[in-house]
Amino acid sequence: MTAFNAITFENSYRQLGEQFSSEQRPAPVSAPELIRFNGALAEQLNLPMGLNHLELVNVLAGNMVPDNISPIATVYAAHQFGSWNPQLGDGRAILLGEVIGKDNKRYDIQLKGAGQTPYSRMGDGRSALGPVLREYILCEAMAALGIPTTRALAAVTSGDQVARETMLPGAIFTRVAQSHIRIGTFQFFSARDDIESVKALADYVIDRHYQDAVKALQMNPDTDSYTALLTCVVEAQARLIAQWMSIGFIHGVMNTDNMLVCGETVDYGPCAFMDQYIPNKVFSSIDQHGRYAYSNQPDIGGWNVSWLAQALLPLMDEDESKALEKAKHALATYSEIFEQHYHQLMAEKLGFAEVSPEVTELSVELLALMAEQGSDYTLTFRALTDELASEAETHVLSDDVYRLSDAFQPWLADWQVLLKENNIKAATAHNLVLRKNPAFIPRNHWIEAAIKQATDHQDFAVFHQLVDVLAKPFEYSQKNSAFAMAPTPEQEVLHTFCGT
């Protein structure tokens, strides 16, 4: 059996300077047990196979810290629901270190719920089982949908109870990210006028995430590396949010500490996939004013990156007005990239490899019709795949799962005409739509069912089943039809909670 200390853990972020983090060991728990370990991800991360089980569980629970690991908690600030909070940080997350994956990229391995840190404020540093399972399910579902996301390496129960509204079983989540550096990390130093630290952080992020892209942008002699960095992050955010929108995902808490500069989705707290298509849909119980409603997400993304611009301004140019010009220019690309990417994704969902004004109009009409009809977002698009399927196709949704109502007939006719006008064969369109319209998304009512069964009965069967089905979201099979179905009115989840 292989031991954990055979793994090379690096800590480049820790070496960036002591102002960025605090040394922090996880606090042990009573009786850890493994819920799930993501072997496929472990392999991608070059972690040795066949790690000693007992050692593995103890490390994932924070009960054992091998000699080669120097854990830290990182500091940041944020705009939370628009209000400035100058002092935040990993209050219940501990970064074990970084590993180099098979793709030669650097990945953070972080324990979430591993005990208090200097940034815990009034919090206990712990996580309840429910949010841990939710984050595991969402991370892996998003990854399978091809959306940039932090990943789930493992979940363990702690054997301890945590006090929330009631006493709940505790758990620890092992999260993997290309890095956990947030827009709020930049804001922390910028707000303190610590320009040297902003510069060190920016150089680090360029080196870690955007080396080639920044070099390419600097082919233009007027572009400095920090404006280039801003441009890269702007693009990553615009593309990410376009993907969220195309799939009906509502993040729910797009505070600037929950936006990673690497462009991965992070913090699956009160998030949800829409069932019925309602453009201004809000799930989060704490989002009383609908700041993070589905339809607001693109604008909020733009607002968030403007805070990164603010932090980088002093580095862009000594001349303040020149720096402002550069920042404005970089920020202006946000909406352009978002629109372009979003319309491209929507075109693909309809079977068009290329976007055109006619295709965009068609997708806008479909969304309007869906809103009017109160249709299920995911299944309406998925049902389109069946309209193009040949007679021999066996993976079509059965009528009890979903059927397009007659109200869609005129739209379907227009769609078929436009496909023909663009010389797109049904088989070609079918091929594309099958890869762009999932049959399985993490339905809120299934997540709740998985959490309830685990919390009330220590039974993880639904959780495992859900994770397994969601690993292949585009491959519909009738035997899993229950996971594809929209909720009945009784099953429908109306609100999601942070659950911290």
Ligand code: AMP
């Ligand atoms: P989140 O809403 O999960 O992004 O958390 C916002 C802030 O609260 C972050 O700085 C977290 O580290 C902190 N936090 C959330 N839950 C806890 C907890 N149980 N104990 C300590 N800090 C927490």
Ligand code: MG
């Ligand atoms: Mg957070």
